[in-house]
Amino acid sequence: MNPSERIDAACSFLLQSPPGEINDVLNDVRNIISDDDSLHEGVLPALKEYNLTQFMTVDVPGSDHQAIISEAARVAATQEGQERFIDPRSKTSFLFDHLSLEASDSQPAEPDADSEPFRAALEKAALTYLSAHFHDGVAAVFAAKDSTNKFTLQVVANKYNPANYWAGRWRSEYTIDLNENTVRGKILVNVHYYEQGNVQLSTSHNVSLSLPTAVVTASPSASTSKILALIEDEEGKYQTSLNDTYQEMGEKTFKGLRRALPVTKQKIDWDRALGPYKLGQELASSKGMFGNS
Structure with missing residues (x-):
């Protein structure tokens, strides 16, 4: 199996990860790839898809509640390729790291006055x-x-x-x-x-x-x-x-x-x-x- 096929196999495993077990699956597929840099780069699109479709939750910086990571919450991407998500409850937006599952750089986000x-x-x-x-x-x-x-x-x-x-x-x-x-x-x-x-x-x-x-x-x-x-x-x-x-x-x-x-x-x-x-x-x-x- 060539490196590309290994990455594809790893992505398939990740997308089928049971609830709460994606880190365990990711650690297991590391043995298939044997190259952490290639693994992280290759599976990042699959991790993004998994987090969005599974409604991954994250602590909101400066708030006492969690926010949902989903397509509806995604608002923009930075020039560096990072994605921002909105938490309407706290009226903030933040960066989310799909690999570490952590939020950062919280900023105010004003809601639409009519809705x-x-x-x-x-x-x-x-x-x-x-x-x-x-x-x-x-x-x-x-x-x-x-x-x-x-x-x-x-x-x-x-x-x-x-x-x-x-x-x-x-x-x-x-x-x-x-x-x-x-x-x-x-x-x-x-x-x-x-x-x-x-x-x-x-x-x-x-x-x-x-x-x-x-x-x-x-x-x-x-x-x-x-x-x-x-x-x-x-x-x-x-x-x-x-x-x-x-x-x-x-x-x-x-x-x-x-x-x-x-x-x-x-x-x-x-x-x-x-x-x-x-x-x-x-x-x-x-x-x-x-x-x-």
């Missing part, structure tokens, strides 16, 4: 929702660059438990368009269980909601509270569907694959064999992995 009242109200409602349903989650609301009536709401919650060999990430993203009276988005869930095996779950769910005219024309506070109530209902239904799916898998699907007697001539202890799949039930429980209910 800010609704954006701020939506952010307040989102933070209330976050505190009620997610443990250690992060939420951010961004005003669209091309419209004063379009907003992006993002939520990410991570749960890492390496001592018990599992990790998980919940992401949801919604575009609220007040011109079209719609909320469109998606929910993405990733789970990795690796005790005496390697089981990964990656699933997504699309959301499309219509907003009644009364909701759009209400005050920003009333309107955004109703929008979050609709999102809460949609995420609750999806969580219930995940729980039902895992219940059926545990009770029917996997047991249906068994032999009458395995090679050991002993009956399978399904309480032990189904351990990895019980993690999925934890994911969908109200206070399981992410605290969503």
